[in-house]
Amino acid sequence: MAIQVVTDLNSVRRSTNMTLAFASAAVGDVFVLSLSSEDQANYTLAAPTKTAGAGAVGTITSRVATTLTGHTYSGIYTCICTTAGAVTFSVATPGLSMYGAVAIKFPTADGYSLATTPVTVKTTGSGAPSASITPTAAGNILVAMNGDWNAVNGSGRAYRGTVTEEGYEFASVAATLEWWIQTSTSGANNIGLTAPSGQIFTILAIEVLMAGAPEAELGRGWGLCLN
Secondary structure (H helix, E strand, O other): OOEEEEEEOOOOOEOOOEEEEEOOOOOOOEEEEEEEEOOOOOOOOOOOEEEEOOOEEOOOEEEEEOOOOOOOEEEEEEEEEEEOOOEEEEEOOOOOEOEEEEEEEEOHHHOEEOOOOOOEEEEEEEEOOEEEEOOOOOOOEEEEEEEEOOOOOOOOOEEOOOOEEEEEEEEOOOEEEEEEEEEOOOOOEEEEEEEOOOEEEEEEEEEEEEOOOHHHHHOEEEOOOOO
């Protein structure tokens, strides 16, 4: 078993619906779906829906989302597998714009779970992106994303802490978007990027619980990337 990551990313403006397909899931597996688009006011993305596959999921719940004009739109959704099998999620297009999605499946067999009310954070600001999140315990997983409405080129990006990047998009006319995961430490965790600066940023994050050694997070599998 391993964490599985599926993305739908394309650093151009487009108008096709996004598709996030998992070949299999077991009952109790946790899905975290992180979505972002270039502008909150004009290009808010619809909630993901389960559209194909023999597997089934429970309610797809919005956990944290942006509401601030003059920033990127970002949103994190979660759901739990209720019937084993393949699961495909879709996200409707907001019109011609730049957007992307990263979906992660956390296997219950590896000890992953989700709190009834997960710890989340939403932080907006300017400069180098920074946010503080206090997890319930060290060794859990923080699923995070950043959207830069100022569209600063992120080719020289540097993260705060040790992370695994799961997605990146950049279009100079639209936005810069990053997705990553990291293992939590005790107390307040400072997350985000130290570079580049000059951003108008939106950081969202959610905690996924992990029973057992944090090293289990390193055994990861990759899913199909569909654009």
